Amino acid sequence: MSLHPRRTGWRFQWATIAWLTVVWVLLWGDVTWGNIVNGALLGLLVTVGLRMTPVDFRGRVHPLGLLVLLGRFALDLVRASFEVSIVALRPRYTPRGAVICVQLRSHSDLYLTMTAELVSLVPGSIIVEAHRLTGRLYVHVLDVETSGGVEKARQSVLDQEARVLRALASDEELADAGLQRRGRDREVASR
Structure with missing residues (x-):
């Protein structure tokens, strides 16, 4: 499955235009016909005019994993x-x-980006550089002492990646990363 708008048809593009219109109106903070029309026109321009690189997504959303990801992020x-x-x-x-420097386990651009964004949104850490080809993130940590040391900070990023993968990756992608779903970890341990 591809998340590329030109490959998913007009239904996805209209949803994207509607979402961009909502964002535009929220940014202006005033619901007027002018803001709605301008938001729709801008959404149409962005959707049709700008080329989006294709993103391969072979996984699916796992509700329990997503709940764990969002809860832990909060x-x-x-x-x-x-x-x-x-x-x-x-x-x-x-x-x-x-x-x-944190070497991620997954080689997917989507999971690298999501991990980097979630790490950057948490106060006290920011992504300085992301190497797409090598799957490495360079993370600036505000205070190593408060973070529990360099290795704990590195493990924190890897744990975030694992939560992203368990929420969205396919079983094959998890196996490639050396991970399993939480429920299957318990099954394997009980055998």
Whole structure:
């Protein structure tokens, strides 16, 4: 299956145009006919005029894995926000930042991008560089001490990737990454 708009037909393009129109109106913060028409025209221009690179998606959405991914992401947001505020409010404390290299297990552009976005959205870490061909992410960590050290920060990124894969990847993609679904981990352990 491909997520390329030209390959999925007009139904997907109309949904994309509608979504872009909603985003446009929300950005302006005022529901007027002018904003709706301009949003629709801009959505049409973006959808038809800009070439989108094809994204191969061979997996499917796994509701339990998605729930775990979103729940843990929300928990990470709260925890990291608290940690960053502690670092910011400590008098005369200079955080020891670091840039770490994380070799991801998956070779999919989609999963690399999703992992990078989720890691960047959590306060205290940002993706400095992503190497598509090698599957490496270079992550800047605000404070290595608060993060529990370099290896713990690296493992945190790998855990995020595992949650993304368990939420969206096919069984073959999981096996290629050396992972299994959570339910199957328990089945294998009980044998």
